Amino acid sequence: MSGLHQVVRRRELAGILLFAAIVQFAFLANIGQILYEGYSLKDTLLSDLGVWEQPSALLFNTSLVMFGILGIGVGVVLWPDKKLNFIPLLFVLCGIGMLIMAAFPITIEWAHDVGAFLAFILIAVIALACYWTFPGPFRYLSFAIGIIGFFTEITYKTGIYFGLGVAGSERMIIFPLFLWMAAFAAVLFYSDENAPKDSLLDRFFAWTVSKL
Numbered sequence: 171m172s173g174l175h176q177v178v179r180r181r182e183l184a185g186i187l188l189f190a191a192i193v194q195f196a197f198l199a200n201i202g203q204i205l206y207e208g209y210s211l212k213d214t215l216l217s218d219l220g221v222w223e224q225p226s227a228l229l230f231n232t233s234l235v236m237f238g239i240l241g242i243g244v245g246v247v248l249w250p251d252k253k254l255n256f257i258p259l260l261f262v263l264c265g266i267g268m269l270i271m272a273a274f275p276i277t278i279e280w281a282h283d284v285g286a287f288l289a290f291i292l293i294a295v296i297a298l299a300c301y302w303t304f305p306g307p308f309r310y311l312s313f314a315i316g317i318i319g320f321f322t323e324i325t326y327k328t329g330i331y332f333g334l335g336v337a338g339s340e341r342m343i344i345f346p347l348f349l350w351m352a353a354f355a356a357v358l359f360y361s362d363e364n365a366p367k368d369s370l371l372d373r374f375f376a377w378t379v380s381k382l
Contacts, residue, residue: 184247185359191240192352198233202226212335216344217276217286227275234272241265248358254303260296263288293347294319300354308357315350319343 202219203209205226219230242265248258267288274281298316301309322343325332331339 180247180251181358181361184244185355185357187240187243187247188351188358189355191237191244192348192355195233195237196348198229202230202233205229210335210337211341212338215276215337215340217271217282217340220272220275221277222275231272231275234268238265238268238272241268255299257296257299257303260292260299264292264296267292290319290343290347291323293351294323296354297347297350304357304361308353311353312350315346318346322346 199216199219203226206214206219206224208214216230218224219226220234221227242262245258245260245262245265248254248261251258267285267290270285271282271289272285274285276282294316296316297312297319300312301316303309304312322339326336326339326343334342
């Protein structure tokens with residue numbers, strides 16, 4: 171099996187791992203909402219599902235741990251794919267962020283916020299990086315989702331909820347990023363070894379190395 175073909179197979183495996191991470195999180199988080207008495211889509215944060223006093227805590231925190239492990243796995247699998255530049259490293263950091271969120275529920279707010287920063291802000295950074303890494307319409311979708319991710323994070327932190335409530339505003343951060351990750355999983359699965367060959371980011375790194 172040639173080296174280039176091995177890279178393609180790595181992308182397929184990474185796509186499967188990423189899609190599995192998204193599906194299990196969506197499934198377990200929805201079950202957690204059912205178990206959480208009085209759960210409100212407008213007023214109850216998703217992170218509230220992980221508070222250990224709640225019956226949903228074990229399921230939700232398990233889903234975060236699984237997402238963290240699979241996210242780190244995506245980064246490790248893609249690590250030898252030099253055409254993706256620093257995207258594998260960002261996935262490893264995102265996975266670590268998910269594990270931190272599982273270890274420290276929202277009742278320990280500062281630590282939980284560190285994990286959320288690594289998990290969601292860096293996903294938005296990955297989306298922006300894909301604008302310069304992948305050709306075709308996916309790059310424009312990635313750019314838009316990256317900007318939306320940063321915008322919704324800023325409005326959430328500044329208390330601008332657009333009438334959606336604190337929990338609804340939180341979902342406006344999470345859902346677009348998760349839908350984008352599902353699309354990215356498909357792109358990884360079907361992309362060939364030449365997809366990012368002439369990307370702007372690839373050329374920028376090559377130019378930087380040439381000047382060192």
